[in-house]
Amino acid sequence: MAGNPRERLAELLGGVRPAGAFSARLEAPAHGLGLEVAGVGPVSLPLRAPQAKKLIAVARPALFGRGEETLSDTGVRDTWQISPDQITLAGPSWPALLSGALEHFRDALGLPVTARLQAEPHALLVYGKGQFFLPHQDSEKDDAMVGTLVLCLPSAHTGGELVIEHAGQRSTYRASKTELTLVAFYADCRHEVTPVRSGYRVALTFNLLAEPGASARDTGPLTELAHCLDQHFSTPARPRYAMRDLDPPNRLVYLLDHEYTQRGLSWERLKGADAERAALLRAAAGQAGCESVLALAEVKQTWDAYPAGDVPWDDCYGYDEDDEYEGEDDSPATDDDYVVQDLIDDEVTLDWWTGPDGTGGEPISLYVHDYEACASTPSADLTPYESQYEGYMGNYGNTLDRWYRRAAVVVWPRERAFAARGEAGSRWALEELQGRIEQGDLDGARTAAESLAPFWKHTDTQPELLEGALHVAEGLGVAETAAMLLEPFGVNALGPQHAHGLAAVAERYGTVWLGQVIGGWFGPRYRYEAHRYEWTERLPDLCTVLRSLGPARTAAARLLSTGAWSAVDEDLRQCTTTGPAEIRRPRLEQLGLPLQHLLQAADQEQRTEILAVLRAQADTVLECLMPMLRRSAQALPTDTRRAAGLDTIARDCTDRLRAIVARQPRAADDWSIAWTGCGCDLCATLETFLASRSRRVLEWPLAKDGRRHVHTRIDSAGLPVLHQTRRQGRPYTLVLTKTEQLFTREQTGRRQAEADLTWLTSTWNTLPAGPR
Ligand SMILES: O=C(O)CCC(=O)C(=O)O
Numbered sequence: 001m002a003g004n005p006r007e008r009l010a011e012l013l014g015g016v017r018p019a020g021a022f023s024a025r026l027e028a029p030a031h032g033l034g035l036e037v038a039g040v041g042p043v044s045l046p047l048r049a050p051q052a053k054k055l056i057a058v059a060r061p062a063l064f065g066r067g068e069e070t071l072s073d074t075g076v077r078d079t080w081q082i083s084p085d086q087i088t089l090a091g092p093s094w095p096a097l098l099s100g101a102l103e104h105f106r107d108a109l110g111l112p113v114t115a116r117l118q119a120e121p122h123a124l125l126v127y128g129k130g131q132f133f134l135p136h137q138d139s140e141k142d143d144a145m146v147g148t149l150v151l152c153l154p155s156a157h158t159g160g161e162l163v164i165e166h167a168g169q170r171s172t173y174r175a176s177k178t179e180l181t182l183v184a185f186y187a188d189c190r191h192e193v194t195p196v197r198s199g200y201r202v203a204l205t206f207n208l209l210a211e212p213g214a215s216a217r218d219t220g221p222l223t224e225l226a227h228c229l230d231q232h233f234s235t236p237a238r239p240r241y242a243m244r245d246l247d248p249p250n251r252l253v254y255l256l257d258h259e260y261t262q263r264g265l266s267w268e269r270l271k272g273a274d275a276e277r278a279a280l281l282r283a284a285a286g287q288a289g290c291e292s293v294l295a296l297a298e299v300k301q302t303w304d305a306y307p308a309g310d311v312p313w314d315d316c317y318g319y320d321e322d323d324e325y326e327g328e329d330d331s332p333a334t335d336d337d338y339v340v341q342d343l344i345d346d347e348v349t350l351d352w353w354t355g356p357d358g359t360g361g362e363p364i365s366l367y368v369h370d371y372e373a374c375a376s377t378p379s380a381d382l383t384p385y386e387s388q389y390e391g392y393m394g395n396y397g398n399t400l401d402r403w404y405r406r407a408a409v410v411v412w413p414r415e416r417a418f419a420a421r422g423e424a425g426s427r428w429a430l431e432e433l434q435g436r437i438e439q440g441d442l443d444g445a446r447t448a449a450e451s452l453a454p455f456w457k458h459t460d461t462q463p464e465l466l467e468g469a470l471h472v473a474e475g476l477g478v479a480e481t482a483a484m485l486l487e488p489f490g491v492n493a494l495g496p497q498h499a500h501g502l503a504a505v506a507e508r509y510g511t512v513w514l515g516q517v518i519g520g521w522f523g524p525r526y527r528y529e530a531h532r533y534e535w536t537e538r539l540p541d542l543c544t545v546l547r548s549l550g551p552a553r554t555a556a557a558r559l560l561s562t563g564a565w566s567a568v569d570e571d572l573r574q575c576t577t578t579g580p581a582e583i584r585r586p587r588l589e590q591l592g593l594p595l596q597h598l599l600q601a602a603d604q605e606q607r608t609e610i611l612a613v614l615r616a617q618a619d620t621v622l623e624c625l626m627p628m629l630r631r632s633a634q635a636l637p638t639d640t641r642r643a644a645g646l647d648t649i650a651r652d653c654t655d656r657l658r659a660i661v662a663r664q665p666r667a668a669d670d671w672s673i674a675w676t677g678c679g680c681d682l683c684a685t686l687e688t689f690l691a692s693r694s695r696r697v698l699e700w701p702l703a704k705d706g707r708r709h710v711h712t713r714i715d716s717a718g719l720p721v722l723h724q725t726r727r728q729g730r731p732y733t734l735v736l737t738k739t740e741q742l743f744t745r746e747q748t749g750r751r752q753a754e755a756d757l758t759w760l761t762s763t764w765n766t767l768p769a770g771p772r
């Protein structure tokens with residue numbers, strides 16, 4: 001038997017039988033029940049109007065529970081109620097009828113055969129013409145309560161249908177006029193009684209209990225499962241490789257066996273064994289005071305493996321003759337071609353889950369810890385949708401990675417629902433906070449928001465949530481919590497639609513606070529972002545709207561454009577000084593677009609500053625500026641170009657190009673190369689050789705480390721120097737030879753400069769250089 005509650009739960013669910021329904025119906029003969037009501041006497045069935053009236057005479061208007069309160073509101077519920085102490089259920093065949101019915105419902109609802117259900121009388125309800133009960137969910141008055149049983153007495157009426165809903169599915173039950181009609185349903189189902197149009201509807205209601213206090217063998221898995229959940233959520237978590245325990249987990253993720261699409265994922269469309277396992281876990285969750293949703297999981301397992309036919313560690317003994325036959329079979333490798341040994345790593349992530357009511361869904365991003373996950377079927381018994389073998393180049397030696405898609409039931413204690421959802425970067429969490437703020441429950445919203453603090457900054461937030469997050473941050477009114485809420489977002493998420501949100505938080509918490517938030521968005525994470533400049537396309541519009549909103553917002557625009565500029569500036573400095581042209585050119589060309597967006601977004605003062613920095617850069621900056629000018633000449637109207645300072649850049653480039661064209665061409669016998677090294681002795685020798693007008697070749701006896709240093713220096717500067725090692729003598733000799741490229745590069749550069757100049761003067765109509 002499994003050791004921890006999580007594994008025990010998976011084991012229990014693994015043994016379950018085929019699926020049950022969420023509600024079920026049964027008819028029984030009217031003479032099966034002998035009913036007596038205090039003040040009325042024996043009730044004869046089928047029931048007739050005079051007796052219904054007598055029942056009403058001893059009844060009182062029914063109440064209903066809302067939270068802690070019990071209310072009377074005929075807008076919600078309009079029916080007469082007789083309490084259980086006024087009722088006697090008797091008759092010779094009643095006990096057998098009831099126990100037979102309970103067995104029937106146990107099976108029909110998919111409860112285990114070992115479960116023993118009990119029906120505890122709750123009320124006798126009489127619905128006259130026009131009376132009804134709006135959709136609601138019964139409060140679970142008892143820990144053992146799993147559902148409700150309704151017994152309708154035979155009585156002629158129209159309307160008064162019992163409609164039961166579960167995960168988007170509904171069943172409608174009409175009572176028989178002549179027989180007893182019994183309907184049972186799970187406690188988490190919403191249900192209603194539609195208005196009675198004629199006659200009387202009389203129903204006895206019972207709480208359905210899975211017998212409390214009985215051992216697991218007697219009650220079947222439901223109580224045992226609920227017990228496992230209780231334990232799971234109250235026992236400190238123990239990660240697989242950790243030394244120390246953590247707080248009890250906030251969730252349990254039970255992996256199902258099948259794959260589903262986002263749209264196909266719903267409680268009532270689960271396949272095969274998934275259906276009953278999920279229903280059972282859901283019922284147990286309800287019993288344990290937990291909520292459950294369905295999710296889509298991606299599982300990645302890494303196995304220690306070696307190719308079939310290989311003896312592991314074969315390579316220690318060198319190659320044997322068989323190796324010659326390798327590669328002759330060129331059919332693609334399949335999973336069967338490997339011998340799988342130990343499981344090294346098992347990662348589960350969730351990327352979608354259904355709404356709290358079981359319908360709809362939302363994208364999420366949640367890493368599931370090993371101490372939160374379990375399954376009745378190990379992933380290894382399923383078919384991976386992809387596998388990949390990696391030889392000993394991989395992280396762990398020879399490994400086989402396998403990927404699986406599985407659905408999952410995710411369970412969390414009701415009182416921790418907010419954090420459990422929030423950790424997945426759920427829109428729902430933000431909406432919940434917004435809802436509390438709007439209802440005036442500011443304290444509740446603050447407490448809930450603060451409960452996100454331990455993990456929120458690590459959540460993988462969807463950019464679409466930023467607007468809502470800004471809204472909530474503003475509403476909370478606590479600077480620190482508001483900053484925490486905005487932290488996981490980044491500038492990449494920003495667009496003009498955020499101007500008002502940014503303006504509102506700037507107004508509420510001040511510019512210094514906003515500076516810190518935006519500073520964080522430009523932090524180390526931003527530096528390694530793959531498409532870090534895409535968002536700058538939206539920056540000009542965002543800044544325009546911000547500035548139109550007032551001075552505090554102008555500061556916000558400033559913060560954004562300053563952050564963007566410092567990133568672009570850093571990249572420009574690095575790229576313009578990169579030696580090898582084939583690396584430098586494409587990078588500089590790519591920086592042109594963000595630079596243009598930035599110039600469009602900047603205010604006058606900042607633009608002047610940027611132009612000055614560009615002017616001070618090496619001539620290689622032309623490789624960024626010329627493509628930018630060429631593109632913007634096509635893409636932007638004249639006014640926009642002028643306003644963004646592109647005319648000035650065009651003029652600056654003209655100056656630069658003229659200077660290049662005017663330079664004396666290199667003399668045919670001038671082999672000098674200007675270069676400075678790192679200051680070490682080797683670099684000093686190299687520098688002297690490079691600077692010499694006449695020397696083309698240097699033969700340099702040099703040990704390995706020294707050679708390596710010189711190779712690297714020459715390559716990283718992209719110098720027109722051939723560097724080869726002559727492997728003779730000790731140490732070997734490094735032979736450096738200046739190449740013709742020294743001349744051809746200059747010629748190409750000059751021709752390019754001439755062409756650029758011609759284009760600029762014809763297209764941009766640039767004025768001759770003069771005072772600016
Ligand atoms: O009248 C019925 O059939 C159901 C009544 C009910 O839903 C309740 O008492 O909670």
Ligand SMILES: [Fe+2]
Binds near residue numbers: 136137138148191
């Ligand atoms: Fe109810």
